[in-house]
Amino acid sequence: MNIDSRYIQELGELILRCEDVVETESWDALAFVFDVGDGHMANSGFIYVGDKVIPASARPEFDMMALDNKILEFREAIRQACEYEFVQLLIQMTSVGNIHIDFEFNDRERWNMGPANYRAMRENLRPT
Secondary structure (H helix, E strand, C coil): CCCCCHHHHHHHHHHHCEHHHHCCCCCCEEEEEEEEECCEEEEEEEEEECCEEEEECCCECCCCCHHHHHHHHHHHHHHHHHCCCCCEEEEEEECCCCEEEEEECCCCCCCCCCCCCHHHHHHHCCCC
């Protein structure tokens, strides 16, 4: 799959402009899961500061739709490259500039969080 690397850079830049990220000082890492469906998108995630784990959502301060639009554009580029659309997107970043992106193409609940798995999931999503 040959995807333009600018998408990764642009997604990372948009994540760094999200209100919860900007307002959290000295964060070490973060992870956001985006659920993407026909006509909707939702996200949830965590910001890691030392041993603390802070629940967060990804919404850029300056343009609430900029990140969603970039994810949809990225999803279309992936679809054109491999003929599949992801249903979930995981973006993990560290404060030293590492970024990792993972996709789920089938299981809409792979990274879903609920009361039964909340604690486990926040650690499973922590960037390593």
